[in-house]
Amino acid sequence: MGLVHLCARRFLGKGIEYDDLFQAGCVGLVKAAENFDPARGVKFSTYAVPVILGEVRRLFRDGGSVRVSRGLRELAQRVREAAVRLREESGQAPTIEQIAGALEITTEKAALAMGALRQPLSLTGGEEGEQLEIPVEAPEERTTERLTLYAIIQNMEERDRQLIFCRYFRSMTQTQTAKLLGMTQVQVSRREKKLLAYMRGEFEK
Secondary structure, three states, X not given: OHHHHHHHHOOOOOOOOHHHHHXXXXXXXXXXXXXXXXXXXXXXXXXXXXXXXXXXXHHHHOOOOOOOOHHHHHHHHHHHHHHHHHHHHHOOOOOHHHHHHHHOOOHHHHHHHHHOOOOOOOOOOOOOOOOOOOOOOOXXXXXXXXXXXXXXXXXXXXXXXXXXXXXXXXXXXXXHHHHHHOOOHHHHHHHHHHHXXXXXXXXXX
């Protein structure tokens, strides 16, 4: 959830309320969780950030409306019903872990289902308005850009990744990079320009 807050903050002051930005980010996080393949050898956060950013940007293209998937709405309804049922059975507000256990889903998925809704889900139903708070510790703002950049590099061809790594992570000259990769300095220069243009384009999507 910290990744969602981190991504949403990038778009503050651009015409859409933060709650809507956060909701769109939650939709992206759910999509990332559903489609993530650990076998690719990429960290979940690296994979998730571009997906979350894509959903937030989609919000601007769609005129500020959040489209929550039918599956997510149904899951949120199940979470709400489970919360009410557990409270009636125990007389106490259930924790997110108890709700997830009752529905046989992960606590992360239960939390995401609640976070993606426009209106907060009350987990008490009591007159005091008590609600479950999920603490989020957001990392540094620059983490988002770094994760996005890393994801873009990971999707490149092996030689292109090596070229960027040599030039910008090992501070090698174009001549040194060319020698290591079996290319000429001119080839490295031309390829580097194309890769930087590609990366800028992907970063701004």
